[in-house]
Amino acid sequence: MAILNVAFMFGGRSAEHDVSLRSFQAIYETLDRQRYNPLLVGVSRDGKWWLHEDTKSVLQNLESSGAQIVFLPGGRGKAIVHGPGTGYTLCHVDVAFPMLHGPFCEDGLLQGTLETAQVPFVGSPVLASAICMDKDIFKRTLRDAGIPTPRHLALARGEELAFHLAQRVLRSSSLFVKPASLGSSIGVSKVTCDSEFRAAIDLAFTYDNKILLEEYVQARELECAILQDPEVQTELLSSWPGEIIPANHHAFYTYQAKYIDQKGTIWKTNAEVAEAVADRVRALSCAAFRAIGCEAMARVDLFLRANGEILINEVNTIPSFGPSNMFAKMVEASGITYRVLVQRLLEHAIKRSERGGSPISARATLASAEPVRDDIR
Incomplete structure (x- = not known):
């Protein structure tokens, strides 16, 4: 039975860096080592990709393991590993499992990199990732499809809107203010007055160049x-x-x-x-x-x-x-x-x-495994 090399990618440049580490740990601890060989690709806060040998080195110092890794464009899973004193070596990745949250991954950037490198990866493709990350575009897409979503307004950096006008347009006395492209409730505020509104806008703009004002939904x-x-x-x-x-x-x-x-x-x-x-x-x-x-x-x-x-x-x-x-x-x-x-x-x-016709390694075929139940409804 062929064992697949799975590149788990975690960490990242966004404010959800620590959330990503929790996600990685949960998957790593339950991975079936009889079928999958994990390759630990930690993305540091400055955006560098580091290849780690074990979880201990990741948790102690994700910022450096001594070896950086990068996928070759069109390489069908080939990746270059560069370590001090060892020069350049090649490794092979059968499939990537991105577990990075927020901008610089969940927004389609990493998905585009993996598609360019012709590496199969878990999750949504570039466009869907980008739409879901930008909450303004996401809500507009839902409304065009006739799917109900809370009312919202978007503000770009430099634009201003009075609190009472936002209340009137959104038909809500209380509002939520949040970065347009971030998760885990980071930078999100619930506001009920003008002073809270101004402070919430300043906070949201520290994380993004576009922010959302949303109606408060009692639900x-x-x-x-x-x-x-x-x-x-x-x-x-x-x-x-x-x-x-x-x-x-x-x-x-x-x-x-x-x-x-x-x-x-x-x-x-x-x-x-x-x-x-x-x-x-x-x-x-x-x-x-x-x-x-x-x-x-x-x-x-x-x-x-x-x-x-x-x-x-x-x-x-x-x-x-x-x-x-x-x-x-x-x-x-x-x-x-x-x-x-x-x-x-x-x-x-x-x-x-x-x-999709993207060539992948001949080794990248999943051997028969325990039955997967399809009775989830």
């Missing part, structure tokens, strides 16, 4: 995991919705509530909703996935109002695989184990490359 926060069938691209498998309930001492689902405060959030893998509501959540989630052109996987974040209205808030093309994230939990609750989930995503990457 339950739901999530839905989507997996695309590796063989039949039109078939999407969707989970029963999960629910996120931030603790009362957090104004909303903040970064602290997600990753720092152990009592900051209650996560319900199976939200207590009627089956008809769950069906609508799944249908809207799949519709958003298709409208954007996503592939492989996504976590769809939604709002459920008290009157039953459902709004799509975001689609995350590289959901965190950390222990506190809902994506893997929802998939596992639906009957697909963590190990099979990782296997399925790698299989999808290679099947897509084969369909």
Whole structure:
């Protein structure tokens, strides 16, 4: 049975660097070493790619391992490794698994690099990644497709808007202010007055050159995991919705509530909703996935109002695989184990490359493995 070289890529230049490390650790610890040989590609905060030999070196010092790595354009998985005193050597990558969050990866930049290098990779292609990363373009795309999403306004750096005018346009007394292209609630503020509004705008602009002003939606926060069938691209498998309930001492689902405060959030893998509501959540989630052109996987974040209205808030093309994230939990609750989930995503990457006609290594064929259940609904 051929063992595949899988390049796990993590870290990155964005403010979600530490979130990415959690995702990588969760996958690395459960990887089936009988089928996959992990290559650890840590991306430092200055954007350099470092090849690490073990997780200990990554966690102690991701910024340098002594050997840098770069994929060859058109190299079909060939990568150059350069280390001090060792000169240049070649290694081969069968498939890449990007686990970097935020700008400089999740926005399509890394996907474009991998496509240029003809390396099969896990996740959505360039365009879908870019659309989902830019929340302004994302919401415009949903609206054009007739999919409901919260009202918003976008501001570029240098543009100004009075708080009362934003309230009037968005028809909301409270507003959310956030960077247009960042996740994990970094740089996000909930505002109720003009002074808070100005401070929130200044904060958001420290992370991005475009920011969003959004209406406040009084609703339950739901999530839905989507997996695309590796063989039949039109078939999407969707989970029963999960629910996120931030603790009362957090104004909303903040970064602290997600990753720092152990009592900051209650996560319900199976939200207590009627089956008809769950069906609508799944249908809207799949519709958003298709409208954007996503592939492989996504976590769809939604709002459920008290009157039953459902709004799509975001689609995350590289959901965190950390222990506190809902994506893997929802998939596992639906009957697909963590190990099979990782296997399925790698299989999808290679099947897509084969369909697209991109030459890949003859070794890059997945041997028969434990059955993958398709009963997730």
